Amino acid sequence: DGSPSDGVPRPGSKEDARPLWFFGTWECSQRREPPARLCHSAPAGVVQQKAVDVKTEEFKLVYRFPGIKYCRVLSRLKLLQTATTMVILPPICYLYLQDQVSQNILIYTTGIAVFAGAMLYAMSYFFRRIIGFIYLNETGRTVRVAHLTFWGKRNDIFCPIETVMTLDEVGDSKEELLLQFKRYNSTDILYFTTRFGQIVDRQKFTQIFGKHE
Template sequence: MAPSFGRCLQNKLWTGSWKKEDAPLPSLQSQNWRPGAVNRYLGRQREPSVCLCHSASAAVVPQKALEEKAEEFKLVYRFPWIKYCRVLSRLKLLQTATTMVTLPPVCYLYLQDQVSQGVLLYTTGIALFAGAMLYGMSYFFRRIIGLIYLNETGRTVKVAHLTFWGRRNDIYCPIEAVMTLDEVGDSKGELLLQFKRYNSTEILYFTLKFGQIVDKQRFTQIFGKLE
């Protein structure tokens, strides 16, 4: 008796749910179904499509913004050995940090009479020499230009060089601010050529003996004709 009653109750629930899903929309002639309700119902039906449109447009906007923000620069000059300068700069920085870290323990051991004075002087000399070499190498490497670019309009120059930590740093300047080789006084045969600007006292260097001119026309546009 109980199983048959359960099956009957289950059938009624299933048939009731199907009847609710198959029920037609209320007629517009019904007193409780007003035009405003129809608009709200249709609006709810259209909400997913509107959300999809907004999500698609939101995905397109950042892409357009990135395309507008990115400015095309053409490579004019490159120094292939800049990557080795970067490695040497970082290795020298690591070596200096290592010697500076080992110096305090050696001083402590010397005060405890566990190491001789010669070991202390030797460690101190290495640390000072490493610091001086780091300063000299970083001073030189930070002023060597690795890449020179010119944008498509020919109005902005981008120069890439190394920082103290061996990272890349880009400098942007108008082409009118860059001095030509005649104004600087350098000739093509010199090993290092100066990169000077009218609006800055910083001097960078590039070489034509070990570097490569990728675009000679744009290079002449920036630095003038090579003699």
């Protein structure tokens, strides 16, 4: 009959055409149980068609994090800095072998290159796990999550709402700075913040994550 499996009303409404980046709560009385079977095999053509259908569906913005745009800028700047350092290092090594630069300059340049690489890895590891947007489709059955890639670009993940763990199941409370976005069918963990982010649709947020204690 098209109604959500958890018994909570899931009204559908079209999202503003322009992407947004920002948070709240609502209350639901039932706890979502883990699905017995999260996926099943299907012909490749059917799977591909379903993926196309999901991407063309209308999704309602539930949560946005305005700081994601700054994370994107920092991620790309770090890539540029690391690339520049790696380009400079080989000529410095060559000049050192030709006795045209001192050992101190070589050590200094190498240290900067290693530090830049380590910082790039650390920042990329963190930024790629920060959620910028969370959406719910009109039927209330599919959750769409937007986060950054290694290159600072946007990547969208589509997952059935039944596979998303509630905050109660994850064990996070509202006092925590970063809340975990976990799924039953994946070991990957993403993060979002209620302190610096914004719940745009409190009802749909609770449909996904349960009551925000």
